[in-house]
Amino acid sequence: MDNLRGSHLSLVIDMSPMQWHLSGEGPPTNAYPLTLDAFLSQLLAFLNSHVASKDENTLAVFGAFPGRSVMLYSSTDPAPNQQNINANSFPPFELVDSNIIRRISEEMEDLGEPEEEAPCALVGALTKALCHINRITLATSTTVNNPSGGPNSTNLPDPRILILSVSPDLSTSYIPIMNSIFSAQKLKVTIDVCQIYGSDTVFLQQAAHLTGGSYIFLDRRDALLQYLIMAFLSPPSIRKILSVPTQDKIDFRAACFCHKSIVDIGFVCSVCLSIFCQPVPVCSTCRTKFPFKTLQRLNASRPMPPSSNSNSARPRTDTPQLRTISSSELALSSGPMNGMTTTAPVGGLAGGSIVNKREPSTNGKIHEPPEAR
Amino acid sequence: MPPRRDNDFIDADSESDISILGDDDLDTRGGKGKGKAKAGDKRKRDKGKAKAKDAQAYTWEANYTRSWETVQEDEAGSLRSSVEDWMARGRRRRLLAPASAIRRTIIRHLVLLLDLSASMMDRDMRPTRFDLTLQYAREFITEWFDQNPLGQIGVVGMRAGLGERIGDMTGNPQDVLRAIADRHKLEPVGEPSLQNAIEMARSSMNHLPTHSSREILIIFGSLTTCDPGNIHDTLDSCIKNKIRISVVALAAEMKICRDICDKTGGQFGVALNDGHFKDLLFELVPPPAQRALSRAAGAGATNPAADLMMMGFPTRLPDTSPPSLCVCHSEIKSEGFLCPRCLAKVCDVPTDCDICGLMIVSSPHLARSYHHLFPVKSYNAVMAIDHAVDSAKGCHGCSRPFPVAVAANTSEGLSPVGRYRCPECHRDFCSDCDVFIHDVVHCCPGCGK
Numbered sequence A: 001m002d003n004l005r006g007s008h009l010s011l012v013i014d015m016s017p018m019q020w021h022l023s024g025e026g027p028p029t030n031a032y033p034l035t036l037d038a039f040l041s042q043l044l045a046f047l048n049s050h051v052a053s054k055d056e057n058t059l060a061v062f063g064a065f066p067g068r069s070v071m072l073y074s075s076t077d078p079a080p081n082q083q084n085i086n087a088n089s090f091p092p093f094e095l096v097d098s099n100i101i102r103r104i105s106e107e108m109e110d111l112g113e114p115e116e117e118a119p120c121a122l123v124g125a126l127t128k129a130l131c132h133i134n135r136i137t138l139a140t141s142t143t144v145n146n147p148s149g150g151p152n153s154t155n156l157p158d159p160r161i162l163i164l165s166v167s168p169d170l171s172t173s174y175i176p177i178m179n180s181i182f183s184a185q186k187l188k189v190t191i192d193v194c195q196i197y198g199s200d201t202v203f204l205q206q207a208a209h210l211t212g213g214s215y216i217f218l219d220r221r222d223a224l225l226q227y228l229i230m231a232f233l234s235p236p237s238i239r240k241i242l243s244v245p246t247q248d249k250i251d252f253r254a255a256c257f258c259h260k261s262i263v264d265i266g267f268v269c270s271v272c273l274s275i276f277c278q279p280v281p282v283c284s285t286c287r288t289k290f291p292f293k294t295l296q297r298l299n300a301s302r303p304m305p306p307s308s309n310s311n312s313a314r315p316r317t318d319t320p321q322l323r324t325i326s327s328s329e330l331a332l333s334s335g336p337m338n339g340m341t342t343t344a345p346v347g348g349l350a351g352g353s354i355v356n357k358r359e360p361s362t363n364g365k366i367h368e369p370p371e372a373r
Numbered sequence B: 001m002p003p004r005r006d007n008d009f010i011d012a013d014s015e016s017d018i019s020i021l022g023d024d025d026l027d028t029r030g031g032k033g034k035g036k037a038k039a040g041d042k043r044k045r046d047k048g049k050a051k052a053k054d055a056q057a058y059t060w061e062a063n064y065t066r067s068w069e070t071v072q073e074d075e076a077g078s079l080r081s082s083v084e085d086w087m088a089r090g091r092r093r094r095l096l097a098p099a100s101a102i103r104r105t106i107i108r109h110l111v112l113l114l115d116l117s118a119s120m121m122d123r124d125m126r127p128t129r130f131d132l133t134l135q136y137a138r139e140f141i142t143e144w145f146d147q148n149p150l151g152q153i154g155v156v157g158m159r160a161g162l163g164e165r166i167g168d169m170t171g172n173p174q175d176v177l178r179a180i181a182d183r184h185k186l187e188p189v190g191e192p193s194l195q196n197a198i199e200m201a202r203s204s205m206n207h208l209p210t211h212s213s214r215e216i217l218i219i220f221g222s223l224t225t226c227d228p229g230n231i232h233d234t235l236d237s238c239i240k241n242k243i244r245i246s247v248v249a250l251a252a253e254m255k256i257c258r259d260i261c262d263k264t265g266g267q268f269g270v271a272l273n274d275g276h277f278k279d280l281l282f283e284l285v286p287p288p289a290q291r292a293l294s295r296a297a298g299a300g301a302t303n304p305a306a307d308l309m310m311m312g313f314p315t316r317l318p319d320t321s322p323p324s325l326c327v328c329h330s331e332i333k334s335e336g337f338l339c340p341r342c343l344a345k346v347c348d349v350p351t352d353c354d355i356c357g358l359m360i361v362s363s364p365h366l367a368r369s370y371h372h373l374f375p376v377k378s379y380n381a382v383m384a385i386d387h388a389v390d391s392a393k394g395c396h397g398c399s400r401p402f403p404v405a406v407a408a409n410t411s412e413g414l415s416p417v418g419r420y421r422c423p424e425c426h427r428d429f430c431s432d433c434d435v436f437i438h439d440v441v442h443c444c445p446g447c448g449k
């Protein structure tokens, strides 16, 4: 915990006009409507409290608009001149508020009235936020010996990114989002996510989980500011004490490329890493043909007996808990498994050895080179 | 050792190097522009000292100097010049790499073969070849696992005429690092034996599936090898087993090393100095292109080295689940992953299930490898500002304003106006972002993919 230096917050706002319109609609479909205007005023209150909580705190705001992403505000860059400063306002707040509102309205006007809304450039905004953090991190580490830099300025303390999202997952952005997550890990950036409207997004759940941030799905949109201040105002180093909600149920199983269903044993193309739920002769992504021997071998060592073939070809999509039980029933059909998931500390070993006896034919099969025989 | 005194080496600004040059040399070699002010500055400071050191013309006669401590800051107190050097090197490296998506081997198996013979105690690299090798090996392993999350590394040492297993093939970086952590256990002694060590490495990779790569990386500091038989037989069997051997030599080029690398499709390099040693090593971090592999396999290769792999995606147990023993360490823990086939609990993924042998990965591990398959096109250095087109005042990534002044002389591959343009979205980026996007993010902020 660094008491001398402030923390950095990069905020990424999802500005999809379509989703915000839906979010603002009234009760029959939407119990707790939140309009863009209401959102912005609560957001500015949150940003002001970030600025106010410590003099050294830095802030950058990025907007993800349909088809493009822009930096709306940065406290490290000199802000353009203020013409009319309200005498009754606190200048730092005024600076943040007026700049963000002005930039958002400029961008919204630029958007015009497109016939079809382009998907939101969340990836662009996220990568820009990372570039920005990288730049200020570089700047602090190269001026280590500057007297102004303080004693421990090799790293920006607690840089974090908060994503306020209203849009659903975009399947084409899976790889870029994962790449952004990994670079955030490298930079030691925490990614927090607040899903304000719509459904849970799996990608952003993973982003929060893999970087040690928290993911919050907003049930009560009218309490946005409450959520923001309780969960996201404190820098990550302080959160250990505050016990901010984290999610536990996150699921890292993969979806097959052929049916988009969740699989727990998949078949992966070694060239392009596409995932299939059953052995296929040709990869549908990269057109690679697989050796016939492999197909035979994999078909022979499928985890399920041929009788339950239909069962394995159609992967289960229910909740993880239910799934665990059902697959344990399939694999072992009786007793020891229940012991494993509930009590017995030796469960893992016992369960394993039983499988070992029951299915000797599958053991070690996968890693035998086909031509070894 | 004298071949070490070539241009590359002199460019590394250690004190001892500067004393090799006369004062006039220092002024004339300012062609790179940025080294000039700093070198001149240092010269004034060191004038008295340099005289005394004139006699000491060779590096290995110098005292223990750490070049990274003597160089660094220019008069403004920044690391600009050395950083720029490093960036220029990175840019050139990227431009040499093929831009199109090529097939790469994602599942890799590597045996790191360390020379632990007496020649590693040579002090021509500071502090010794051995210590430097260990240090770089650690960095290499960390970086390698970062880029090849599905790979595995084993470590073999060659000392006293034998091959010695130091670390078993494992996918856990901590295990590999632990294997080479204790330098006293690795104390160099005796003669190296290439044949014995390669045979040992080969035998540990015999059972591997064909779709994964089999690689041996040799860090070789000796100029001799002491073999029990004909090393060409070993070479032939390596070719047959499709093992790719790369050698980083610390002393000089040996015919047999060059042959081994050429015939198995690996890379061979002689390290000229510390920095070059590291470069050579880190060139081997990204997964090898598969076209080279099939070339090495010869015309008769019918196996396209592509295969379908069965993988298990585990269920993650939350921290709140009741504790149970893991199969890998037999420790009681709450968190862990359940093998989807046998439901054994393992601590960490990716791994092979200890019970049923299924390869267990989580989807982010697969995703971590995707950037090798879909790389970001390298940006082009903008050589001059066309005022009609260049409206952007700041970097598209970090929004920093571009410099207004045009730098007088920049080294090859760097933009005099500090702009690098994406060939896809035609946005301009600063040099920091260029490096960051290509080395870390692997996603262009302008294109968004």
Ligand SMILES: [Zn+2]
Binding pocket: A256, A257, A258, A259, A260, A261, A276, A277, A278
């Ligand atoms: Zn499928």
Ligand SMILES: [Zn+2]
Binding pocket: A269, A270, A271, A272, A273, A274, A283, A284, A285, A286, A287, A288
């Ligand atoms: Zn494929």
Ligand SMILES: [Zn+2]
Binding pocket: B326, B327, B328, B329, B330, B331, B346, B347, B348
């Ligand atoms: Zn364990």
Ligand SMILES: [Zn+2]
Binding pocket: B339, B340, B341, B342, B343, B344, B353, B354, B355, B356, B357, B358
């Ligand atoms: Zn298993």
Ligand SMILES: [Zn+2]
Binding pocket: A131, A135, B395, B396, B397, B398, B399, B400, B429, B430, B431, B432, B433, B434
């Ligand atoms: Zn930039």
Ligand SMILES: [Zn+2]
Binding pocket: B422, B423, B424, B425, B426, B427, B444, B445, B446, B447, B448
């Ligand atoms: Zn681009």
